[in-house]
Amino acid sequence: MYAFLTSTGVVAISEIGDKTQLLALLLAVRFRKPVPIILGIFVATVANHALAALAGEWVATAIDPAVLRWVLGGLFLAIAAWALFPDKIDESEGKTAYAGSAFVATTIAFFLAEIGDKTQVATAAMAAQFGSLVPVVIGTTLGMMIADVPAVLIGDRAAHRINLKYVRWAAAAIFAVLGVLALSGVKLL
Numbered sequence: 153m154y155a156f157l158t159s160t161g162v163v164a165i166s167e168i169g170d171k172t173q174l175l176a177l178l179l180a181v182r183f184r185k186p187v188p189i190i191l192g193i194f195v196a197t198v199a200n201h202a203l204a205a206l207a208g209e210w211v212a213t214a215i216d217p218a219v220l221r222w223v224l225g226g227l228f229l230a231i232a233a234w235a236l237f238p239d240k241i242d243e244s245e246g247k248t249a250y251a252g253s254a255f256v257a258t259t260i261a262f263f264l265a266e267i268g269d270k271t272q273v274a275t276a277a278m279a280a281q282f283g284s285l286v287p288v289v290i291g292t293t294l295g296m297m298i299a300d301v302p303a304v305l306i307g308d309r310a311a312h313r314i315n316l317k318y319v320r321w322a323a324a325a326i327f328a329v330l331g332v333l334a335l336s337g338v339k340l341l
Contacts, residue, residue, distance in 0.1 A: 155282035159291025160298070162278070162330070163271050165322055166231075167299035172265050176303040179261070183254035186304050190297075192258025193304070197296045198289065200266040201275045205289045208279030220280065221334055227277045228331030232324040234270050271296065274327070281334060 167173055172193075179189050212220060266272045275292045279285055 155284040156287035156291040159278050159288045160295040163292045163295025164298040173303050175265055176300040179258050180304045185254040188255035189258045189304050192255045193262050193300050196259045196262035197293045200263050201289050201292045204272045204275040205279035205285045208276035209285050212280040224281050225331045225335030228327050231270050232327035236324050
């Protein structure tokens with residue numbers, strides 16, 4: 153349960169202001185079809201995060217636990233620093249978002265936008281740390297949906313009311329705590 157709750161909270165907070173949340177806003181304005189967009193986000197997130205978690209679990213079995221502790225600690229601290237910088241949508245991601253139906257465009261755009269994104273890297277790191285693929289994937293997917301579904305439903309009407317600077321600092325603090333705990337050898341299970 154701890155892996156699930158941690159994964160949900162970490163991704164929900166770090167996703168606010170992330171490029172995929174901006175992409176959700178873009179798609180909502182472009183297509184004005186919330187249900188296919190939400191389903192596309194869900195499918196893309198499950199696929200992307202399942203692959204990331206599988207990679208994270210594999211790394212955990214392939215690397216000595218003492219080395220893994222340092223790698224994970226450093227990775228969480230790097231993600232903490234990364235979370236402090238706002239994301240922007242690349243030109244190529246915006247063009248992908250307009251191709252095809254709302255569901256297909258969303259699924260493709262979200263899957264591609266998540267490749268190498270901090271939430272994907274965090275998913276792999278949490279799967280390696282917790283050794284629990286299913287709770288991590290369900291948690292990170294739920295966290296993504298918690299952050300992105302409201303963006304789809306309310307569009308850009310309320311986006312200007314959220315101070316993303318404070319959200320980035322909160323996400324960075326959470327990742328930093330995870331990094332320090334990993335470096336100190338505390339088992340998060």
